[in-house]
Amino acid sequence: MKNNYYKELELKYKEISLLYETMGILHWDSSTVMPKKSIDGRTDQLTNLYVLSHKMLKDKNIYDCIRKSEKINKLSNWERRNLKLIKKEYILNKSLDKRLIEKISHATSKCEMQWRVSKENNDFKSIVPFLEEVIELRKIEAKIKSKVLKCSLYDALLNDHEDDLNSNKIDTIFNQLISFLPDFLKEVLNYQKKKKLIHIKDKINTNLQEELGRMLMKKIGFDFSYGRLDVSMHPFCGGAYQDSRITTRYNEKNFVESLMGVLHETGHALYNLGLPNKWKYQPVGDALGTVVHESQSLFMEMQVCRSYEFLNFASPFIRKIFKKNGIKWRADNLYKIYTSVKPSFIRVDADEVTYPLHVIIRYKIEKDLIEGNIKVKEIPIIWNKYMKDFLGIVPKNHKEGCLQDIHWFDGTFGYFPTYTLGALYAAQLFAKIKRIMPNINKQISKGNFKNLLDWLRLNVHLKGSLCNSNELIKNITGEELNIEYFKKHLINRYLN
C-alpha cells in the first residue's frame, strides 16, 4: 500500500506535534504557577524539547515519507494540504542549524525572564543586551529562511505567524488605515463630547471580577472541563489540545479592562477548542495563522462583547455579582464606557479606534529593527516619537512605553500586525453573519450565543488549516479582505 507512506508521515508528525503540545503546557506553567527561581530548569526543559522537535522534523525519514507521499494520487484534500504544510515546515527546519535553534531558545527564554524584572523596575537599559542578542540571532534565522522563502528578512519572520503575508500587503492596508484613522479619531473625540458618560471608579474585589469573568465565559460557550482561567503578567491563551487555558490580570480599580481581556482570550480559546478533532496533532488540523486567531478573539471582544446588545445582556449579572446599583451600572452607561475613545499608552487596554495605531507603531519599529535600520537602544526615543505623531501623547516611563508588551522580549517579531489584520477580518465576518442572521443582535442581547458559536465552529474553527487566511475569508464572505467593513463598523459604532 503506497498510502502507508503518508500514514507514516502523519504518525511521525504526531510525535513532533505532541512535543509542541507539551511545550504549550510548560509555557503556561512558566507564566502562571512556576516558582520564581525555577527558571534555569525550565529553560533547559524547553530548549531540550525545542531542539528535539527540530531534530525530529528534519529527519531524513520525514523527507523520504514526504517524497513518497507526493507520488500518491488518492490523497484527500485535507491530506494533500497536510502534506504541503509538513513539507514547508520540513524545508524551513532543514535549513536551520540545531545550535542556532538552541541559542535562540536560550536567549529568548532569558530575555523574557529579564523583561519581567526590567519592566517591574522600569529599567530599559538592563534589557538592552538581552534584546540585542535575541534580535541578532533572529536576524541570522531570518536570513536563512528568507533565502528559502525568497523574501525580505522581516517577511521571513512574518511567515512564522501567517502563511501568505508580506510587508507590501501590510503596508497597503496600514496606509489605508493611516489615511482614515487620525481624522476619524478627531471626529469621534469631538462627537463624544456631547455624550455624558459616568466613569466607574468603584474598587471591585478581584475574586468578584473573576466570578463575573467565569460566568460570562460559560454563557458564551466556554467549557471549563476543557480549560482554565488564571492570572498572569501578560494575558494569553495557551495550553494544549482540548485543554485551553486563558489568563488575565486584574485591576481592582478597573474591572472594565479585565473583563474585556477575559472575553478576548475566550475568543481564542473557543477557536482552539473548536478545531477538527479528526486532524488533531497534524498541521492541517491546527489553527490557521495568528491573523485568523486574532480575528476570533476580536470577533468575540470587539464585535460581540463591546456591543450594546451584549452589555444589555451582561449588565444585570454585573450588578448582581458586584452588588452594585444605580444609573452608571446600566447597559447604556456601560456601553458608553466600553466605546469611549481616548488616546492612551497601553496597547492591550486601548480602545478599538486607537488600537490599530498602537499596532502600526510597533510594526514600523520591529520591521526597522529586523531590517537593521535602527538599534535596540534607540527604541525608547523612536517609540515616543511615534506615540506623539500618531496618538498625540508621550508615555512618562518605559513600563507604559516600550517595555509594556512581552513581544520582542520573548523573541516574537512579525506578530503585531496580525492583531489589526485580525480586527479587519472580524468586522468582515460579523458583517457576513448579520446578512445571514439578521436577528443576531437580538440573540446576543438575550444571551443566546449558540447560533453564533455554531456558525464560527462550522465556518472557521472546523476548517483548521485546510486553506490559508485569504482563501478562508473569500470562501466565507465571497470577497477578499476588505477594509471597508471595519470602517463601516467604526462609523456605525462611534458616530451614532
Place this chain on the structure above:
Amino acid sequence: MKNNYYKELELKYKEISLLYETMGILHWDSSTVMPKKSIDGRTDQLTNLYVLSHKMLKDKNIYDCIRKSEKINKLSNWERRNLKLIKKEYILNKSLDKRLIEKISHATSKCEMQWRVSKENNDFKSIVPFLEEVIELRKIEAKIKSKVLKCSLYDALLNDHEDDLNSNKIDTIFNQLISFLPDFLKEVLNYQKKKKLIHIKDKINTNLQEELGRMLMKKIGFDFSYGRLDVSMHPFCGGAYQDSRITTRYNEKNFVESLMGVLHETGHALYNLGLPNKWKYQPVGDALGTVVHESQSLFMEMQVCRSYEFLNFASPFIRKIFKKNGIKWRADNLYKIYTSVKPSFIRVDADEVTYPLHVIIRYKIEKDLIEGNIKVKEIPIIWNKYMKDFLGIVPKNHKEGCLQDIHWFDGTFGYFPTYTLGALYAAQLFAKIKRIMPNINKQISKGNFKNLLDWLRLNVHLKGSLCNSNELIKNITGEELNIEYFKKHLINRYLN
C-alpha cells in the same frame, strides 16, 4: 581525547533526563490543575515523552559511548558510578519493546484516571478491567526484566524503586516486624488508656491550615522560590530540578492529619532540592531509590515533627494562626494526639505503630498479584481478611479499603515496602544524629533546624546516587540497616 566519549554520554543522557523533568511537570499538572476532561491529550503527551525517552535510551550511540567510556581509566568515582547507572538503564530499556512501553503508559494513565472516578463512586467493579490490563502488561515487563536481572517477577518490579532490594530481604525484615508489632501494639493500646487526651474537633478553615503549613515548611528550611504547595487528591512530591512541588489534601475537621502530611512531603522536597547541582540531569546526581526518599520524608515527619520538642515549638504558631486557646492546644496535648495509636483504615493517616502493618498487607497482596497467585477481583476480600488479621478491623467500603491508594492503579508495584524500610532508615539516621548532636532535641524545640538540615544535606542529599542505600546507611551510621533503632524509637515514644 578518549574522555570525550564519556562527556558525550553525559550530554546524551541529559537530553533524556530533561524529558523526565518535563514529565515531572506534566504529572504535577495532571494531579493539580488540569481541566477534568483534558485527560486524553495529557495521556498522549506523556506516552509520547515516555516512548521517546525509551527510544533515546536504547539508541546504538548510547551503547557505543558506554562501551568506549568503560575503557577510560581516569574517570572519577562519580563518573564511574554514573556510567554504571546509565548502563543498567540502557540494558533494561534495550530489553523492552517500544510498543510494550506505549501500551503500559496508555493503560496506566487510563487506569489512574478511572481510579479517581471509581474511588469517588466507591465502585471496585468498574476498575477491575483497567487494573487487570495494567497488571497483565507489567507482568510482561517484569518477565523481561527478571531475565536481565536474574530475579523473580516481583523483584524485577521492586528494582524500579530500589537498586539492591529483593523480597527475601524484605521478608526477613517484615517478619521481624510481624513478630514485634502486634504484641507491641497491644501494649501501647493498654498503656495509652492511662493517658488523658483531649481530641480536637474544631473546624479549621483550609486557608488557615494552608497558612500554618506554609509557615512551618519555611521554618524547616523549604524555600518557596524553588517550590510550591498545592492540593491534590493523593498527596505527593513532584516537579522538576530546583522546582520541588508538594501537594496535600485538607480536611476541615482534621487539621492534625493535613499538617503532618505537609511536613512529610516537605521531607521529600528538601531531599530533591538538596541534590548535588554538579550532577544534575545525570543518574548519579539523582535521588537514591524510594527507600532513602521515604527515609527523608519520614525522618521529617516521624522523627522530627511528631516529637514533643517540635510540637512545643509549633504550638504557639498553631494557636496564633488558628486563633485558638486553651489546654487542648498546648504542646503536651498535641503530642498526645500525634502519638495516639489506634488501628484505622487509611494508610496515609495511620499512626506510626500501625503504619507498617498497612504496608505489609499491601506488600503481600501486590507480590501475589504479580506472581500470579491471586486475581484482581479477589483483592477486596483478601484486603479485608488481612485488615482483620493484622489490625483487627474491616473497612465498610472500598474507598476506605483497597481503593484508597493511587498505587497499583497508576501502575506502581514494589513501592509500598519502601515506605516501611524508609521508616527504619529514618530511625537509624536520627539515632546517629542524636549521638553526634546530643542537644538536637533542644534545637528542634527552639525551631532551629539549620544543623539538622545541614547534616542531612551533607550526609544524604549531596551524595545523590553515588552509592546504594545499603552502603549509604553503612557509611553514615557505621552499620547495616538494623531494625532495633526503629523498635527502640517506638518503645521510647509510645511506652514512656
